Amino acid sequence: MASSPPPATGWTPFLPVAAFPTFTAATLAELIDGGQAFRWRREAGDTWLGLWSDHLVRLRLRSDGRVEWSAPVAIADRVRTALPVYLGGHTVAAEVDALPWRSDPHLARCLATFPGLTILRQPFGETLLGFLCSATKQIVQIKQMVALLAERHGSPLSDGFNRLPTWSELAAATEPELRACLLGFRARYIHQTAQFIVAHPGWLDETERLPYAEAKVRLMSLPGVGAKVADCVLLFGAGRREAFPVDTWIIKAMARRYALDDWTPEQVAHFGRVHFGDQAGLAQQYLFAYERAQTKV
DNA sequence: TGACAGGGGGTGT
């Protein structure tokens, strides 16, 4: 009986991410662990380990600001191809320049504080799952829920890490099983959403391709998806820069920096799209990052 | 070191 070839073992050496701007440690942390994605963890030696889809990678920052990556040898080819797209860094300069920083001193200050910050391009379905977990939860808690979902309901990927469960895998889980992943009242939303998605093949892919307004309406028909979650999914999981998610942070930030006291979330969202233009979602990330940094002790 | 409030990046009614 022929023995199968030995599996490729170990990780690749660290190599620079292709066509990527230089970063600061603060910008890198904000990009991958600032609330857009929930599957990154900081390791010893200022290395980050993260997962999305069937990718597993480590990132670190060189002293000259270049971002380097390393992946398990067996999956390194697909990680090398997918990573620059996922990180979304190649168009950031032009997009930032399209923002009204010349006439908006506060925006200019936010841009200067997190140079190179951009929007991740994550898998659409995974982004929906992450933000269905997010209601009234802080990042650390969302990460915990997502880690448990992967551990208990996802399939093995590499090095003991699992993929996030697919919507089919989620549909196969009972609501109490989901609840046991610390989801609380979100378990019912995820359970019902999974049933719907499995009963409507192609629905998610079609939604991803729809124009922004139509895609948002469709997402909001799902249980547990309101305007804020829909905008996050479209911005972080479909690259729709028109999406301007309004959460309590942005409400506070806009009240403080733009004197929008007592505006409703819809009014703030409208102001955002008018003032920041078709890259409003990118502006939102900078405002968000800046306000969080100010709040930190 | 352990208990105890308080509050949390929203949605649905």
Place this chain on the structure above:
DNA sequence: ACACCCCCTGTC
């Protein structure tokens, strides 16, 4: 407006 869940964090 308030319930929904319940874990994290700060504090005593």
